[in-house]
Amino acid sequence: MKKILVVGMLLVLVLSIAAMGQQTLQTILDRGYLIVGTNAVLPGFGYLDTTTGEYSGFDVDYGRAIAAAIGVDVKFIPLTAGERLTALQTGQIDVLLRNTTWTLTRDSMDLGLNFCPTTFYDGQGFIVRKAEGINSVDDLDGATVCVTSGTTTEGNLADVFRAHGLSLKTQVFADTEASFGAYDAGSCDAYTSDKSQLASLRTTAKVPADNVILPDTISKEPLGPVVRHGDDQWFDIVKWTVFATFFAEEHGITQANVATFESDNPSVRRFLGKEGGMGAKLGLSEDWAVNVIKAVGNYGEIYERNLGPNGLDIPRAGSLNALWTDGGLIYCPAWR
Ligand SMILES: N[C@@H](CCC(=O)N[C@@H](CS)C(=O)NCC(=O)O)C(=O)O
Incomplete structure (x- = not known):
């Protein structure tokens, strides 16, 4: 009962x-x-x-x-x-x-x-400085990557480095202004996010032409x-x-x-x-x-x-x- x-x-x-x-x-x-x-x-x-x-x-x-x-x-x-x-x-x-x-x-x-x-x-990609001669994800072995927290971006980054057997150091920030800003100031070798964002962020870099978006797309971002x-x-x-x-x-x-x-x-x-x-x-x-x-x-x-x-x-x-x-x-x- x-x-x-x-x-x-x-x-x-x-x-x-x-x-x-x-x-x-x-x-x-x-x-x-x-x-x-x-x-x-x-x-x-x-x-x-x-x-x-x-x-x-x-x-x-x-x-x-x-x-x-x-x-x-x-x-x-x-x-x-x-x-x-x-x-x-x-x-x-x-x-x-x-x-x-x-x-x-x-x-x-x-x-x-x-x-x-x-x-x-969308799909996730990387932006790097041209002068560093990085042409693909595999060239990022041992690189420091700037990323925004609370995103799929963070998880995909770890997955792809693991899958490619690369060593990774990250710098994690709460918002894009801080994470892209740290990359642009030289604290990181690369910045990663949805590719649609990379194109727009590149225009806000100190010298846009010094930066290049790698051809790799490492994830699905619908x-x-x-x-x-x-x-x-x-x-x-x-x-x-x-x-x-x-x-x-x-x-x-x-x-x-x-x-x-x-x-x-x-x-x-x-x-x-x-x-x-x-x-x-x-x-x-x-x-x-x-x-x-x-x-x-x-x-x-x-x-x-x-x-x-x-x-x-x-x-x-x-x-x-x-x-x-x-x-x-x-x-x-x-x-x-
Ligand atoms: N599409 C991804 C990433 C979305 C996302 O929030 N991206 C960051 C940059 S990676 C952003 O838009 N930041 C804007 C901000 O809050 O500063 C997700 O859903 O987790």
Whole structure:
């Protein structure tokens, strides 16, 4: 009898925690704005212009996209690599969009998080001083490498040195400014991070041309939005907001033409909210996807704005970040 009572009480507890978790959308609607955790110091991905107070970047645009899907304002919270996962777990933010790599540990009961579709396929690399004659990872034997803590970067670095049988000395810092700064001041022979960052950091070096990015890519760094476990509706909303940007690019729907876009294609008509009731299935209005594209444009437009020639200038053609129809991995499931 006692046993049944304990089991019953546990069940009630589990169900009520689950019910609490299911309320993210309602909490945001009641609050009137979405809270996004992002980077404030990474131009191209998440960057705060301290003079204007404006955030910009690829991750920031995805935050704006989610807010547009729901029809609310958005507030960005700057987070360091070490702070970001706890901020999401404790409910300080609704979604994390901060160049965060999808890993098994992070996407499991261990950390209690769910990863949404990858928005940018990155990989880890190294930057070194040209004068040192280092041409590949194998030339780094015995080198001192500067790295940022609380990142996948730190673990990959140890893995690759072990796999290549190389000896490694690290200098670990809490943020990129400190770790890249130490490299640039000559304390380390190399600095390592996601390759997308190396290109941008190189421009901030004392003498950019004295530094070179090694050709090696030592890891998979699929970056995308992250939400907490326990709210499937919210997980679905963030996932399909990302997919909306992929779908729009595939079908030639842009920020400029979405308001007047006409099509006989049934799946495009469902996307535009003209039929099918796709919005109701997510708990959103029928024009939610149109509002996403009105706010930020399609995937290609978001990429171009932040990572194209006027931004970080990371070539997209031939990369994993091309549309699946161009040989890349940017692919939207069926809109039905
Ligand atoms: N994608 C990797 C690394 C992400 C990361 O936080 N990178 C560092 C640099 S390696 C960064 O963005 N630092 C910005 C800062 O907080 O200063 C991860 O998810 O762990």
